[in-house]
Amino acid sequence: xxxxxxxxxxxxxxxxxxxxxxxxxxxxxxxxxxxxxxxxxxxxxxxxxxxxxxxxxxxxxxxxxxxxxxxxxxxxxxxxxxxxxxxxxxxxxxxxxxxxxxxxxxxxxxxxxxxxxxxxxxxxxxxxxxxxxxxxxxxxxxxxxxxxxxxxxxxxxxxxxxxxxxxxxxxxxxxxxxxxxxxxxxxxxxxxxxxxxxxxxxxxxxxxxxxxxxxxxxxxxxxxxxxxxxxxxxxxxxxxxxxxxxxxxxxxxxxxxxxxxxxxxxxxxxxxxxxxxxxxxxxxxxxxxxxxxxxxxxxxxxxxxxxxxxxxxxxxxxxxxxxxxxxxxxxxxxxx
Amino acid sequence: xxxxxxxxxxxxxxxxxxxxxxxxxxxxxxxxxxxxxxxxxxxxxxxxxxxxxxxxxxxxxxxxxxxxxxxxxxxxxxxxxxxxxxxxxxxxxxxxxxxxxxxxxxxxxxxxxxxxxxxxxxxxxxxxxxxxxxxxxxxxxxxxxxxxxxxxxxxxxxxxxxxxxxxxxxxxxxxxxxxxxxxxxxxxxxxxxxxxxxxxxxxxxxxxxxxxxxxxxxxxxxxxxxxxxxxxxxxxxxxxxxxxxxxxxxxxxxxxxxxxxxxxxxxxxxxxxxxxxxxxxxxxxxxxxxxxxxxxxxxxxxxxxxxxxxxxxxxxxxxxxxxxxxxxxxxxxxxxxxxxxxxxxxxxxxxxxxxxxxxxxxxxxxxxxxxxxxxxxxxxxxxxxxxxxxxxxxxxxxxxxxxxxxxxxxxxxxxxxxxxxxxxxxxxxxxxxxxxxxxxxxxxxxxxxxxxxxxxxxxxxxxxxxxxxxxxxxxxxxxxxxxxxxxxxxxxxxxxxxxxxxxxxxxxxxxxxxxxxxxxxxxx
Numbered sequence: 054x055x056x057x058x059x060x061x062x063x064x065x066x067x068x069x070x071x072x073x074x075x076x077x078x079x080x081x082x083x084x085x086x087x088x089x090x091x092x093x094x095x096x097x098x099x100x101x102x103x104x105x106x107x108x109x110x111x112x113x114x115x116x117x118x119x120x121x122x123x124x125x126x127x128x129x130x131x132x133x134x135x136x137x138x139x140x141x142x143x144x145x146x147x148x149x150x151x152x153x154x155x156x157x158x159x160x161x162x163x164x165x166x167x168x169x170x171x172x173x174x175x176x177x178x179x180x181x182x183x184x185x186x187x188x189x190x191x192x193x194x195x196x197x198x199x200x201x202x203x204x205x206x207x208x209x210x211x212x213x214x215x216x217x218x219x220x221x222x223x224x225x226x227x228x229x230x231x232x233x234x235x236x237x238x239x240x241x242x243x244x245x246x247x248x249x250x251x252x253x254x255x256x257x258x259x260x261x262x263x264x265x266x267x268x269x270x271x272x273x274x275x276x277x278x279x280x281x282x283x284x285x286x287x288x289x290x291x292x293x294x295x296x297x298x299x300x301x302x303x304x305x306x307x308x309x310x311x312x313x314x315x316x317x318x319x320x321x322x323x324x325x326x327x328x329x330x331x332x333x334x335x336x337x338x339x340x341x342x343x344x345x346x347x348x349x350x351x352x353x354x355x356x357x358x359x360x361x362x363x364x365x366x367x368x369x370x371x372x373x374x375x376x377x378x379x380x381x382x383x384x385x386x387x388x389x
Numbered sequence: 390x391x392x393x394x395x396x397x398x399x400x401x402x403x404x405x406x407x408x409x410x411x412x413x414x415x416x417x418x419x420x421x422x423x424x425x426x427x428x429x430x431x432x433x434x435x436x437x438x439x440x441x442x443x444x445x446x447x448x449x450x451x452x453x454x455x456x457x458x459x460x461x462x463x464x465x466x467x468x469x470x471x472x473x474x475x476x477x478x479x480x481x482x483x484x485x486x487x488x489x490x491x492x493x494x495x496x497x498x499x500x501x502x503x504x505x506x507x508x509x510x511x512x513x514x515x516x517x518x519x520x521x522x523x524x525x526x527x528x529x530x531x532x533x534x535x536x537x538x539x540x541x542x543x544x545x546x547x548x549x550x551x552x553x554x555x556x557x558x559x560x561x562x563x564x565x566x567x568x569x570x571x572x573x574x575x576x577x578x579x580x581x582x583x584x585x586x587x588x589x590x591x592x593x594x595x596x597x598x599x600x601x602x603x604x605x606x607x608x609x610x611x612x613x614x615x616x617x618x619x620x621x622x623x624x625x626x627x628x629x630x631x632x633x634x635x636x637x638x639x640x641x642x643x644x645x646x647x648x649x650x651x652x653x654x655x656x657x658x659x660x661x662x663x664x665x666x667x668x669x670x671x672x673x674x675x676x677x678x679x680x681x682x683x684x685x686x687x688x689x690x691x692x693x694x695x696x697x698x699x700x701x702x703x704x705x706x707x708x709x710x711x712x713x714x715x716x717x718x719x720x721x722x723x724x725x726x727x728x729x730x731x732x733x734x735x736x737x738x739x740x741x742x743x744x745x746x747x748x749x750x751x752x753x754x755x756x757x758x759x760x761x762x763x764x765x766x767x768x769x770x771x772x773x774x775x776x777x778x779x780x781x782x783x784x785x786x787x788x789x790x791x792x793x794x795x796x797x798x799x800x801x802x803x804x805x806x807x808x809x810x811x812x813x814x815x816x817x818x819x820x821x822x823x824x825x826x827x828x829x830x831x832x833x834x835x836x837x838x839x840x841x842x843x844x845x846x847x848x849x850x851x852x853x854x855x856x857x858x859x860x861x862x863x864x865x866x867x868x869x870x871x872x873x874x875x876x877x878x879x880x881x882x883x884x885x886x887x888x889x890x891x892x893x894x895x896x897x898x899x900x901x902x903x904x905x906x907x908x909x910x911x912x913x
Contacts, residue, residue: 199454200462200475310404320401320471320522322806329402364461371455 059189059354061160064379069167069191073139073160076105078167088142090169091153092117092232105129105137107144109152109267113232116263129154147171148182149336150233151264157185166350167191172335173342174206177240178233178269184349191379192346194360195337196315203315203339209332210241213311216330217247217289220309224285225330226302227311228294231257233336235291236264238313239271241334247289252277254292254301298327315339347374390516392420393428393489394523400534409536413544417571423490426568431493431527432536435565440496440528441509443469449506450476464856467801470529474521477513485515493566496528549574557773561589561637586654589623589637590702590710591773593658595763598783603744603764610767612714613739613747616760616782617697618672618872618886619662620679624696626655626728642682646689647696648730655724656702658771659736662758664695669758672886673874698725699736702771710771717771751785760871761785787869788911789891790815793899794864795826797846798857807839808846808858811890813868814881816904825905827881830868833890842893865894865902873911883908 061072068080076086079096089097089106092113097106099118103125104111111126129135129144136142140160147153149170158165166187173182196203217225229235235257242251250273253261258276265271277290285305296302297310312328315335323331338346343365347355355376357365362378369376396416403409413432417425430436450459450473459476466472492512499505509528513521526532542560546553551574562583563570569580621635622644630649632641641649644661663674670692677692678684701709701721709717725735739762741747751762761784769779792813800809814826834842845864852859869891876884882905 198462
C-alpha cells in the first residue's frame with residue numbers, strides 16, 4: 054500500500070479510502086459506505102451497503118441496477134455541509150455528465166478535493182464545473198498528454214450535419230456512450246438547428262428518457278426499432294460504440310460510421326475502429342483544461358489518477374507542484 | 390497543399406476501395422497539373438530521398454516543446470508525424486496558401502542543410518494540424534495511407550484516355566515530378582526519355598498451394614521447381630543492362646558481379662543467391678550483400694552471387710509473356726546457351742509423378758536455402774501478380790518451438806495502443822534459471838489474442854524503459870519460424886527467419902521450455 058501525502062487517505066483493494074470518514078470514494082468492490090462522483094459504471098458499481106451522491110446519480114444507479122442494488126442511500130445537496138464521522142463533506146458540480154459531482158472533504162481544517170471525472174467546456178446537459186480552493190487536489194488524467202487539445206464541440210458536430218446533408222441516401226451511425234455523450238451530442242445537434250428525429254439503439258433510450266424528464270431538451274427522439282428498414286436512408290442513428298461493428302449494425306446497408314469520443318483525436322485510433330467520420334467530442338478535461346484547473350484550485354499537492362499519469366506528474370513537478378500518481382486500479386483506461 | 394492534406398486524410402478514413410478511387414480521381418481531375426504530378430510521386434513513393442531525417446525532426450520538436458512530454462506523447466501515439474502535428478503549438482500565424490508543387494520545389498532544391506529545420510518550422514507554424522501531418526509525412530517518406538499502386542492505376546485510367554494495360558506498361562518509366570505522366574494520360578505523346586527496353590516489368594507471383602484443390606489436378610499439367618531462399622530479381626540483359634528487385638528498385642550496383650552486358654534485349658526472371666564452391670549458401674550470407682551499393686572486392690569474393698533463372702519475359706523482339714510456360718522455358722534455355730555467364734544457370738525441374746511424392750521431396754530433401762517448392766501450370770502465360778491457375782508456392786512446414794515472453798513494446802500505426810511487439814527467449818542452460826532472448830515476433834495472433842496479450846503485459850510488468858516493458862517470466866508462446874541459423878549479431882548466437890506466434894500457451898509452465906542447446910541443435 055502506497056502512502057499518499059495526506060496520511061488520512063489510503064489506497065485499499067476496494068479503492069480510495071478516507072480513514073476519519075470511514076468511507077470509500079468510487080470503490081471498485083462493494084463496501085459499507087461509498088461516495089460516488091458520477092454514474093458511469095467504472096465509478097458507480099452495484100452492491101455497496103450505503104451510498105452518498107447527487108440525486109441524479111442515485112436515480113441513474115436505480116435505473117441501471119434496479120431498486121435493490123443498495124439498501125441505504127443519502128442524497129447530497131449543493132448547499133449543505135454533511136458530517137460523516139470525523140469529516141465534513143460538501144459537493145460541487147464537476148461538469149462531466151448529468152449528476153456528476155466533486156467531493157470537498159474537510160478534516161481538521163485540511164481540505165481534500167476529489168474531482169472525479171470533469172471537464173471545463175460548457176455542456177447543456179449538466180451543471181458546469183466549479184473550481185474550489187483546496188490543499189490536496191485529486192485530478193483525473195484520461196487525456197493527460199499535451200497532444201490532447203479538444204477542438205470546439207460545435208465545429209465537430211457541424212461535420213456530422215454536413216456529412217448527413219452530403220450523403221442523402223446513407224444512414225449515419227454514430228457510436229456514443231449511453232450516459233452523457235449521447236445526450237450531449239443530441240443537444241449540440243439541436244442547438245445547431247438539426248431538428249429531424251434522431252433514432253436511438255435500444256440501449257440508449259432509457260437514459261435519454263431520464264435526461265428528458267430532468268428538463269434537458271432532446272427534441273424528437275425515437276427507438277430505431279420503430280423505424281422501418283425502407284426508411285433507414287438519410288437517418289441519424291446513435292448506438293453504443295460496441296454496436297458499431299457487431300451484428301446489429303449489419304442491418305444498415307449503406308452507412309457512414311461515426312464515433313464521438315476524445316480518442317478520435319488520434320488518426321490511428323480512428324483507423325483501428327474502422328471509423329469514417331470521427332467526432333472529437335469528449336466529456337473529460339483535455340491537457341489545457343487540466344492545467345487550468347490545477348491553477349484555479351491552487352493546491353499544495355496534486356494526486357493524479359486514471360489515465361496518463363506520468364506525463365502530468367512530470368509536468369506539474371516541473372512547475373513546482375508537489376505531485377504524484379495514485380495508481381488506482383479498476384478504472385477503464387481507454388473509455389470515456 | 391490544403392487540398393492534398395484533405396485528400397490524404399480522406400484516404401486514411403475511407404473504408405472502401407471504390408471511395409478511395411473516387412477521391413483520387415476527383416483530385417486528379419480538378420488539380421493543377423504540377424500538383425497532380427507531385428501528388429502522384431508522393432503517393433507512389435517515387436521520391437529518391439528523404440528530405441528530413443527522423444533525427445532532425447526529433448531535434449526540432451524538442452527545441453519547440455518539452456523533451457519528456459514529447460517522449461511520453463510519442464510513446465502513446467506511436468507515429469512520429471502524428472505526434473509532432475498534435476504537439477506543435479500553432480502560434481496563430483496565418484495559414485500558408487502554398488501549393489503542393491511550390492512546397493515540393495522548395496524542399497527538393499533545398500541545399501542549406503543547416504537551415505532546413507528553420508524552413509520546416511516556418512511551414513509548421515503556418516499550418517493546421519492536418520497540414521502539419523501531411524508535411525511531415527511527405528518529407529520523411531512512407532505515407533501508409535492504404536493506397537496501393539493498383540488503386541492509383543485505376544484512378545489514372547478513369548482520369549485520362551489511357552487503357553490500364555498501357556499505364557501498366559509505362560508505369561515505371563516516368564520521372565519526377567511526373568507532370569508528363571498526366572500530359573500523356575490526356576493524350577499527348579510519351580516523353581522522349583522513356584525507353585521501354587529499360588523499364589522494369591511487373592512480376593508474376595505465386596498463390597498459396599491448396600492440397601484439396603490440387604487433388605483433382607493432373608500432375609502432368611504441371612512442373613515443379615525449388616523455391617530458393619534468396620531474393621527475387623529481374624535482369625534486363627542488354628548493352629545497358631539492369632537488375633531490379635521484387636518491387637522494381639534498381640539494384641544493379643549492389644550485384645555488379647552479375648554481367649548484364651550482351652548484344653540484344655533479354656528480360657529474365659529468377660532468384661539471386663550466394664553460391665560458393667558449387668554450393669548455394671543460406672540467406673544469412675546473402676544478407677551481407679543486400680543494400681550494399683558498392684560492394685568491396687573482398688565482399689564479392691567472400692559472398693559470390695549466383696542467379697538462378699526460371700523464366701524469360703523478352704527474347705530480343707519476342708514478347709515471351711504471351712507464350713506458354715513450356716515455350717518460355719525453351720527460349721530461356723536458348724538464352725542461357727548464348728550468354729554463357731558462369732554465375733547464371735537455369736532452375737532445374739523436380740521429377741515427380743504424384744502430389745504425395747512431391748510433398749515427400751519437399752519435406753525430406755530440402756535444406757537451409759530452400760523454402761519449399763513452386764508448382765507451375767505448363768500452359769500458363771506470364772501475367773502480372775497472383776494469377777488464378779498460374780503459379781503456386783508450397784512451403785515446407787515451419788519449425789515450431791515454445792518460448793517465454795521477456796519484453797514487450799507498443800506497436801506502431803494501427804496497433805499503436807497495444808503492446809504488440811514481443812521479445813521471446815529460452816533458458817540459457819540446463820540450470821533453468823536464466824533466460825536469453827532469442828527473437829522478436831509481432832504477428833501470428835488474432836485481434837482478440839492481442840487484447841489478452843496486452844492485458845497480460847500491463848499486469849506483469851517488472852520494469853519500464855521508455856516504450857519497452859520488461860516482463861515477469863510467466864507466459865509461454867509457441868513460435869513458428871521458417872529457418873534458423875548461427876548468428877554473431879545476437880546474444881543467443883542464433884537467428885530465426887520470420888518468427889511469428891502460432892499459439893499462446895496460457896496453460897504451459899515456463900519450466901517446460903527448452904534450453905538454448907536444444908535450439909542450436911535444430912540448425913543441423
